[in-house]
Amino acid sequence: MRNIKKIYVFLLLLVAAGCAERLAECPLPQEAAVSEKIANVPDNAEGGTLIARFDESVIPELEEMANAATLTKSAPVPSIPELDVLFKELGVVSCSRVFPRTEKYEADTRAAGLHRWYVLRFSPEKDLGQAAVALASVAQVTTVQFDNKLRKASDGLSVPFRDGAVPQTKAMVTSEFNDPYLMWQWHYINNADQAVSVTSRAGADVNVAPAWKLTKGDPRVIVAVMDEGVKYTHPDLAGNMWVNPDPDPEMNDVHGYNFVDDGPITWAKEGDSGHGTHVAGTIAAVNGNGIGVCGIAGGSGRGDGVRIMSCQLFSGGNSAGDYKSSQAIWYAANHGASILQCSFGSTAGKFRYDNAFAAANPLEVEAIQYFMNKKNCDALDGGLVFFSAGNDEIAMSGYPGAYRDYISVTAFAPDFLPAYYTNYGPGCNIAAPGGEITGHSGGEKAAVLSTLCREISDSDYGYMQGTSMACPHMSGVAALALSYALATGKHFTRDEFNAMILTSVNDINSFLEDEIKTTGSSIRLMDYYGKMGTGAIDAYKLMMQIEGTPCLSVPVGKLHRAVLTQFFGDGAKDLTYIGVEVPQETAEALGIEGTPRFYDGELQIKCLKPGSGKIKVTAIAGGNREGTDVVMGGMSVTKEFAVVSRAALSSNGGWF
Amino acid sequence: MDMKKISNILVLFLAALLALSCRKDDVKLDRGMPGCWELVSRSGEAVSDFSVYMDFRPDGTFTLYQRLQASVYYSYAGTWGTSDGVLSGSYNDGTPWAASYAYEFSADGAKLSLRTLGTTSEETQVFAYTSLPSEVSDNAIPQVKSFSAIPLL
Numbered sequence: 001m002r003n004i005k006k007i008y009v010f011l012l013l014l015v016a017a018g019c020a021e022r023l024a025e026c027p028l029p030q031e032a033a034v035s036e037k038i039a040n041v042p043d044n045a046e047g048g049t050l051i052a053r054f055d056e057s058v059i060p061e062l063e064e065m066a067n068a069a070t071l072t073k074s075a076p077v078p079s080i081p082e083l084d085v086l087f088k089e090l091g092v093v094s095c096s097r098v099f100p101r102t103e104k105y106e107a108d109t110r111a112a113g114l115h116r117w118y119v120l121r122f123s124p125e126k127d128l129g130q131a132a133v134a135l136a137s138v139a140q141v142t143t144v145q146f147d148n149k150l151r152k153a154s155d156g157l158s159v160p161f162r163d164g165a166v167p168q169t170k171a172m173v174t175s176e177f178n179d180p181y182l183m184w185q186w187h188y189i190n191n192a193d194q195a196v197s198v199t200s201r202a203g204a205d206v207n208v209a210p211a212w213k214l215t216k217g218d219p220r221v222i223v224a225v226m227d228e229g230v231k232y233t234h235p236d237l238a239g240n241m242w243v244n245p246d247p248d249p250e251m252n253d254v255h256g257y258n259f260v261d262d263g264p265i266t267w268a269k270e271g272d273s274g275h276g277t278h279v280a281g282t283i284a285a286v287n288g289n290g291i292g293v294c295g296i297a298g299g300s301g302r303g304d305g306v307r308i309m310s311c312q313l314f315s316g317g318n319s320a321g322d323y324k325s326s327q328a329i330w331y332a333a334n335h336g337a338s339i340l341q342c343s344f345g346s347t348a349g350k351f352r353y354d355n356a357f358a359a360a361n362p363l364e365v366e367a368i369q370y371f372m373n374k375k376n377c378d379a380l381d382g383g384l385v386f387f388s389a390g391n392d393e394i395a396m397s398g399y400p401g402a403y404r405d406y407i408s409v410t411a412f413a414p415d416f417l418p419a420y421y422t423n424y425g426p427g428c429n430i431a432a433p434g435g436e437i438t439g440h441s442g443g444e445k446a447a448v449l450s451t452l453c454r455e456i457s458d459s460d461y462g463y464m465q466g467t468s469m470a471c472p473h474m475s476g477v478a479a480l481a482l483s484y485a486l487a488t489g490k491h492f493t494r495d496e497f498n499a500m501i502l503t504s505v506n507d508i509n510s511f512l513e514d515e516i517k518t519t520g521s522s523i524r525l526m527d528y529y530g531k532m533g534t535g536a537i538d539a540y541k542l543m544m545q546i547e548g549t550p551c552l553s554v555p556v557g558k559l560h561r562a563v564l565t566q567f568f569g570d571g572a573k574d575l576t577y578i579g580v581e582v583p584q585e586t587a588e589a590l591g592i593e594g595t596p597r598f599y600d601g602e603l604q605i606k607c608l609k610p611g612s613g614k615i616k617v618t619a620i621a622g623g624n625r626e627g628t629d630v631v632m633g634g635m636s637v638t639k640e641f642a643v644v645s646r647a648a649l650s651s652n653g654g655w656f
Numbered sequence: 657m658d659m660k661k662i663s664n665i666l667v668l669f670l671a672a673l674l675a676l677s678c679r680k681d682d683v684k685l686d687r688g689m690p691g692c693w694e695l696v697s698r699s700g701e702a703v704s705d706f707s708v709y710m711d712f713r714p715d716g717t718f719t720l721y722q723r724l725q726a727s728v729y730y731s732y733a734g735t736w737g738t739s740d741g742v743l744s745g746s747y748n749d750g751t752p753w754a755a756s757y758a759y760e761f762s763a764d765g766a767k768l769s770l771r772t773l774g775t776t777s778e779e780t781q782v783f784a785y786t787s788l789p790s791e792v793s794d795n796a797i798p799q800v801k802s803f804s805a806i807p808l809l
Contacts, residue, residue: 546727548727550723553724553725556775556777566726589701610698612698612701647772647776647779650747652747652751653725653730654720654751654754655710655722655724656720656753656754656755
């Protein structure tokens with residue numbers, strides 16, 4: 001990627017040199033310096049738009065310039081001569097901050113350095129590449145980024161729900177909710193219903209039924225759906241839509257905002273698919289209201305579901321670029337969201353390591369960092385970020401999901417096998433139901449059932465497939481878990497919460513035999529072994545982790561071998577462990593000599609004294625190496641737990 | 657009814673009232689093993705990462721509640737007994753306790769110390785008399801049921 005960019009910039013410089021007469025006042029610096037400043041190459045970039053980060057030293061002058069231009073409603077006139085020449089040459093009509101100044105959020109925005117980002121608008125006739133080189137040539141400009149448009153992680157295909165035959169295991173879908181279509185939501189409660197697929201496997205779901213006994217949601221938890229507009233009037237969503245307590249009169253942002261068109265949220269334009277509405281329904285369709293479907297954190301029908309904020313990034317076939325999508329992320333952080341639900345990303349393979357992605361998308365990375373650092377929920381220090389892994393059927397996650405700080409979600413089908421389209425391998429962190437719309441005996445019933453837009457699909461409900469559908473399962477489970485943490489007065493750091501998520505899983509590797517699965521296409525199952533992330537997310541297991549850290553009970557005087565399932569989930573045996581930390585205090589309390597180690601997925605520990613103490617174990621969640629600047633890899637998760645050594649240990653696990 | 661009878665009744669009533677009001681303390685002193693005990697320390701170290709309640713019933717049965725290797729309480733049922741200052745027992749699934757214990761009560765009867773016998777390492781645990789929290793008893797998941805299954809013929 002970096003090489004492509006260098007070649008691209010070199011060619012641009014050659015062209016720019018030929019145009020030296022036109023840009024005579026803008027002497028070109030060394031190629032390397034300019035190349036370093038231009039972050040990306042144009043890829044479906046917004047015309048007449050460039051994003052630039054300026055040196056802090058010129059920010060006061062730029063802010064003065066922007067204020068004057070706003071007041072006089074005229075083109076900006078920079079006081080910096082070099083910039084002034086360039087603005088005139090490009091015909092810049094506006095130069096404003098990407099993240100607008102607002103009294104309420106200015107301090108945080110400045111602290112994060114986001115006030116240094118500006119967006120320049122000029123004639124779309126101008127060559128974007130040459131404009132970028134010219135802008136990067138200005139000494140006070142530190143970064144230039146093309147405003148590339150987003151790509152949805154879905155083909156947008158949906159099949160409307162048609163009421164008809166009841167599933168054969170209807171009676172087995174036990175829930176207190178009266179939503180009639182819950183029986184078809186195998187992705188929540190999978191009882192191996194043959195009407196969904198003859199290959200359905202019980203337990204291939206997010207195991208939300210027992211979790212619902214503990215909590216059903218909490219309106220203090222807000223999930224920002226970065227997607228097509230959410231149909232906020234949908235009868236099964238309206239009750240759980242976020243309502244802005246202080247809407248901006250100019251934006252009229254009651255339930256969120258349409259960042260593509262700079263206006264009201266839309267969902268039924270030509271080219272829309274209902275994708276955002278489907279995603280929203282999985283997270284928080286209203287439960288217990290006697291209609292339609294259930295949402296994972298949709299409450300009980302008494303106004304107690306988590307809230308959906310619609311940050312519209314796709315509209316009628318058009319999509320937001322880096323500028324507007326970053327602004328949307330900043331908006332979500334400022335307006336109380338604690339979960340960022342993102343079913344979009346680049347094609348897998350476009351970036352192959354974290355540095356390449358971060359270097360090409362500095363604005364987006366900084367905006368997400370701002371979101372991650374924002375504390376909007378009393379149960380959590382920061383924000384959680386989920387991306388779909390992508391549907392390219394490629395052995396690596398697409399970015400941004402592959403980035404080491406974000407959770408990338410792969411997809412499985414009702415047979416508990418990888419969905420044919422899912423990406424897998426490095427960068428993938430966890431799996432969730434994404435369904436398969438073709439290739440099963442139940443047809444579209446093997447896909448994910450959620451809310452849709454009647455204007456598009458002629459039905460309020462329907463089926464979709466994709467990692468786009470898997471990702472909101474993860475967001476919904478996380479939202480439910482935050483609700484439970486609030487209810488129980490628990491509080492976690494972002495790292496602790498991510499670690500709990502990635503270790504609350506059921507094993508899926510054991511189903512991956514040396515066979516070919518043929519549904520939408522043919523895949524060799526062994527290729528996916530250990531590459532779908534840590535396992536399939538289990539809502540109930542996550543609730544249990546929130547309740548408290550369980551202990552490892554070991555006998556005194558014997559070498560004890562333990563698979564750390566209760567700490568790292570069902571996939572514990574297959575994880576790559578990279579560290580065991582035993583504090584001196586613990587070593588003394590338990591009589592541990594030397595450092596315990598791992599062999600064949602088992603912790604080997606020997607305690608010479610009865611007692612208890614804490615140890616820390618670090619593993620890689622997703623793949624066998626940690627993601628770094630130059631390596632695409634998994635997320636490092638550290639679990640701290642108590643080791644309780646016993647002089648006498650009953651064989652049935654009883655204390656006495 | 658003459659005054660003497662009335663005063664006798666009053667004395668009896670007051671005595672009964674006094675006896676009832678003192679019952680709590682008296683029972684503590686004379687209670688012995690039956691009742692619910694919560695594990696509070698091991699080898700002098702306070703217990704904080706896990707939780708154990710033991711409910712000894714006078715009929716020789718017990719229910720053990722523990723939150724140790726899981727985030728929820730599991731319950732175990734069985735029988736117990738004492739002999740010559742030694743506490744022993746077994747679970748209803750036939751598993752004997754991993755150790756027998758020498759036991760000792762504190763002077764006020766509010767604490768119970770159990771010292772393992774016959775193990776390579778000695779371990780002393782201290783339990784405090786308590787009432788079993790309903791959220792523990794109501795939500796515990798049975799590991800060993802409270803009665804043995806009787807096969808149907």
